[in-house]
Amino acid sequence: MSRSDKEGTSSGGLVVNLTSDLSLRIIRYLGRGSLGGVFQASLQSRTKEQTRLVAAKFVHLPNNVQLQTTADNLQQKFLAISSSHTSLLRCEVFADEQLKGLWIVSDYICPGNTLLLSKKLGGCTESLIAFFVKEILSILVFFEKRPNWQGLQCIKGSNILLDSSGQLRIVDYHQLAVVLPLLDKQFNVQPSIVYWNGPENKDGNELPSFSTASSGDIWALAVWMIELAQGYTPLKSHGPYKVAYGLNVGERPQLEWPSRYSIHFLDLLHQCLQTNPQLRPTARELLAHPFLSAAPKEEDIGDIVRHILSQDISSEAGDTYLSEEWIVILSGNKFLPLPYLSVFDVEIEQVKLVGHEDKGDFMDK
Numbered sequence: 001m002s003r004s005d006k007e008g009t010s011s012g013g014l015v016v017n018l019t020s021d022l023s024l025r026i027i028r029y030l031g032r033g034s035l036g037g038v039f040q041a042s043l044q045s046r047t048k049e050q051t052r053l054v055a056a057k058f059v060h061l062p063n064n065v066q067l068q069t070t071a072d073n074l075q076q077k078f079l080a081i082s083s084s085h086t087s088l089l090r091c092e093v094f095a096d097e098q099l100k101g102l103w104i105v106s107d108y109i110c111p112g113n114t115l116l117l118s119k120k121l122g123g124c125t126e127s128l129i130a131f132f133v134k135e136i137l138s139i140l141v142f143f144e145k146r147p148n149w150q151g152l153q154c155i156k157g158s159n160i161l162l163d164s165s166g167q168l169r170i171v172d173y174h175q176l177a178v179v180l181p182l183l184d185k186q187f188n189v190q191p192s193i194v195y196w197n198g199p200e201n202k203d204g205n206e207l208p209s210f211s212t213a214s215s216g217d218i219w220a221l222a223v224w225m226i227e228l229a230q231g232y233t234p235l236k237s238h239g240p241y242k243v244a245y246g247l248n249v250g251e252r253p254q255l256e257w258p259s260r261y262s263i264h265f266l267d268l269l270h271q272c273l274q275t276n277p278q279l280r281p282t283a284r285e286l287l288a289h290p291f292l293s294a295a296p297k298e299e300d301i302g303d304i305v306r307h308i309l310s311q312d313i314s315s316e317a318g319d320t321y322l323s324e325e326w327i328v329i330l331s332g333n334k335f336l337p338l339p340y341l342s343v344f345d346v347e348i349e350q351v352k353l354v355g356h357e358d359k360g361d362f363m364d365k
Contacts, residue, residue, distance in 0.1 A: 016096065016099075016103065018094040018096075018103060018105075019094065021045055021046050021047050021048075022043060022044065022045055022046075022094075023043075023044050023046070024041045024042070024043055024044075024054075024056055024103065024105070025041060025042040025044060026039050026040075026041050026056070027039070027040045027041055027042060028040045030055065031158070035057065035059050035172075035179050036057050036058045036059040036060060036101075037057070037058055038055055038056070038057045039055070039056050039057075039058070040053070040054075040055060040056075040108055041053075041054050041055070041056045041105075042054070043056075043105060052107070053107075053108040054105050054106060054107060054108050055105070055106055055107070055108045055109075055171075056103050056104070056105045057103070057104040057105075058096075058099070058101055058102070058103055059101050059102045059103075059104065059179060059182075060099075060100065060101040061100060061101050061102060061182055062100040062101070064100070064182060067095035067096070067097055067100070067101070067102065068095040068097075070095070070102065070182065071093045071094060071095040071102055072093075074093045074102070074104075074178055074179070075092065075093040077178050078090075078091050078093065078173075078178075081173055082173070084142075084143075085139060085142060085143070087135075087139050087167070087168060087169055087170055088169075088170050088173055089106045089107060089109070089161070089169045089170060089171045090106065090107075091104050091105060091106040091171070092104075092105045092106070093105075102179075106171055109161040109162075109163050109169055110163070110164060111162055111163075111164070112161060112162065113157055113158045113159070113160065113161050113162075114132060114157045114160045114161065114162055114168075114224075114227075114228060115156070115157025115158050115227050115228075115231075115232075115233070116157075116158075117162060118157065118227060118228045118229070118230070118231040119231040119232065121231070122231060123228070123229055123230055123231045124228045124229065126229075126261065126262060126265055126291075126294055127294045127295060127296050128228075128296070129225055129228045129229060129265070130291055130292050130293075130294040130295035130296075131295040131296055132160070132168060132228060133221065133225060133268075133291075133292065133295075134287070134292045134295045135167075135168045136155065136160065136168065136170075136221065136224075137221075137283045137286050137287050137292075138287070139152075139170070140152070140214070140217055140221075140283035141282075141283045141284045141287065143214075144214055144282060144283055144284065149214055150214070151214045151215075151216050151217040152170065152173045152217055153173070153216065153217070154170060154171070154172040154173045155196065155217050155220035155221050155223075155224055156195075156196045156220060156223065156224055156227070156233075157224055157227040157228065157233070159171050159172045159173075160224065194240045194243050194244050194247070195223065195233050195234070195235060195236060195240070195243060195253075196219075196220045196223045196224075196233075197216060197219065197220070198215070198216060198219035198247070198275065198277060199247035199248060199250075199275050200215075200216075200275075200276075200277045214282070214283070215277035215278070215280045216277070217283070218272050218277075218280045218281065218282075218283070218286070219272060219273060219277070219280065221272055221286075222253070222268075222269050222272035222273045223253050225265075225268070225269060225272075226253055226254075226255055226269070229255060229261065229265075230255065230256060234253035234254060234255075234256075235253055247275075250275055252273045252275065253273065255269070262291070262294075264289070264290050264291035264294070265291055267289075267291070268286070268289050268291045271286070271289075272286070
């Protein structure tokens with residue numbers, strides 16, 4: 001990694017050298033995912049003189065002594081999945097030996113993720129939800145045909161993106177399965193998993209682990225439907241251990257105002273949220289559900305997309321553009337450079353921008 005010296009550039013910001021040819025210029029902080037902080041960035045090629053807008057996730061692996069090998073292995077696994085379906089957003093993995101972690105980079109999709117879309121709209125209509133669900137079910141049907149398929153393991157509003165053409169794109173597919181075993185136990189991502197996982201995913205402690213079956217995608221699909229309807233994740237105001245306890249005693253995610261929704265919508269949720277995974281229908285069976293008859297035709301979705309296209313909804317953090325060289329956070333008595341924001345659960349209000357002239361000796365503390 002190199003600091004920005006603003007030489008030959010039109011804007012400031014932290015610069016991360018990924019390879020001898022490629023570099024990332026961090027633009028703004030978008031939010032925290034299950035595995036790390038996500039940033040909007042510009043991916044720049046020195047030899048081709050090309051620049052592309054990307055979303056870059058930093059995964060901190062301080063004790064991994066073979067980062068390049070790890071990056072290469074993950075790249076092959078992600079490519080094998082994404083190459084099989086155009087709706088899966090292709091990602092590239094880069095090792096950062098200096099910051100001791102991986103950058104997972106994919107195209108920046110606008111308008112953005114469907115959870116923030118639903119927030120912006122004050123909740124999606126049932127017809128729009130039906131359209132989205134039908135699209136995702138068609139993708140799941142495609143993959144359910146594969147032998148030993150373990151599910152996409154990523155169905156939730158922040159991982160399902162709407163692009164400018166009205167198509168849904170999926171990110172973070174299988175990342176939990178292949179990245180989670182690499183993480184240090186101190187960076188426990190289980191609390192962020194529990195809101196979308198069914199009660200069957202146990203790993204011997206109080207919190208469910210991530211799903212490794214296609215039936216787990218069906219449960220997560222229902223949670224995503226509630227996110228779309230309400231504009232927020234059900235039970236997110238509860239602590240993860242309280243949610244896990246509720247799942248263990250048979251509770252399920254619920255709509256806050258169920259009387260506002262149709263019988264078909266409620267029935268589809270009920271079928272997907274069976275606590276026994278063997279009782280959940282497959283994606284192919286769900287495609288025949290009468291709720292999906294409310295979905296608008298693909299050619300009619302354009303009006304909805306045009307309504308939201310002028311709004312960039314992809315940032316959870318609002319106007320957090322990084323115009324200075326460093327962004328640091330106070331954690332105890334330590335000041336940390338920008339990428340380490342990804343390994344702490346820090347509210348954006350606690351983030352402080354510091355320019356290069358103000359750094360002093362803070363970085364050595």
